[in-house]
Structure formats: C-alpha cells, structure tokens
Amino acid sequence: MTQKERMLNGLPYKAWLDGLSEERMECKELIYEYNNLRPSERERKSELIKEILGKTGDYVNIEAPFHCDYGKNIEVGEEFFANYNFTVLDVAKVTIGDHAQIAPNVSIYTAGHPIHPESRNSGYEYGIPVMIGNNVWIGGNSVILPGVTIGDNVVIGAGSVVTKDIPDNMIAAGNPCKVIREITEADRDYYYKNKKFDVDDYK
16 A cells, blocks of 8 residues: 555545555645735636646636645635635645635644654654535634544634534634534524624525
C-alpha cells in the first residue's frame, strides 16, 4: 500500500513519500495562480477552481485567498460559496453539500498528528474525513476538526470549534461547539434575531 493509499484510508502515513510532496506542489502552483488573479478575471477563476477541486456543482465561488493541500480531495455541491481565507487541510476527503455558505476565516482540518511526542516525531500523520450536509452556514473564524459530520440545514455560530457531529436542523456554537436549539418553521419569517422580513419573496 502506498503512502497516498494509506493517507486516503485513514491510516498513519508519511507525507513526503510516494509522490505526495509533488502532488502538493502541483496544487500550490494552481492555488498561487488562483489567489493572484485579477478580480475581473472571473471566467479564469471559475475554470481554475473547478480544476483544483475534485468535484463541484455548476456554480462555485471561493474568494481569494484560498488554501488547501491537494484540492482533489474536496467535493462541493451546487451553489457553493466560501468567503476570504478559506483553508482546507484535505489529506482526507472533505465533502460539502449543496447551497453551503462559508464565512471568512473558516478552516476545515482533516489532518492530525499522534498525541505522544515520540510517535509524533516519527513523522507519521493521519487524515480523517469531514462531511458537511446541504444548506449549511458556517460562521466566521470557525474550525471544523477531523472526523466531524455536520448535518443538513445547520448553522454554526461564528468562532466555533466543532469537535463532534452536529445533527440536522440545528443551531450550534461555542468552543467546543454545542447544539443551542433546533431550527423550526417559526424561524422562517425572521432575517436577524427579532427582525422580520419586510418583503414577500424570501419564501
């Protein structure tokens, strides 16, 4: 089994062997181009992000700067948007559903290292997949840790550190991130706290 196969199967692996360094360099070159495009180069931006990522919907928009390790291990659905400074350590698969909204400075980490210093100094590391459902909004400066699954229709509050799975239809926040309450039909008519929509075309 190659180090890449070990990496993608959640086993301890060494990140500089079997061509992994070269794959990361290829991704870095594409990311460098992406992050240095002029704002008006929208067509090239769209082409390039679809080349970097493993799978996308028709529309995907990630504001520069964006950073990832391999790119091909990231899959996003339709109408995907991520704001500035989106960072994904994608040594394992990161799967994000349709209509995701990612605020600035969000990080998704699939990568980790052994706890014991001698084991860690051996150079072995690991990756555990992250899964994020449909219609998820992740607030600014949040961190998603390895192995986490976030369900459909979830809102993650700004500044959260998500260490455990979050079920469907929940608002969750904090460090560590915890469920605050369920999202219900009563939330539909409000756009911010107790402020109601003054238009009719939001439904």
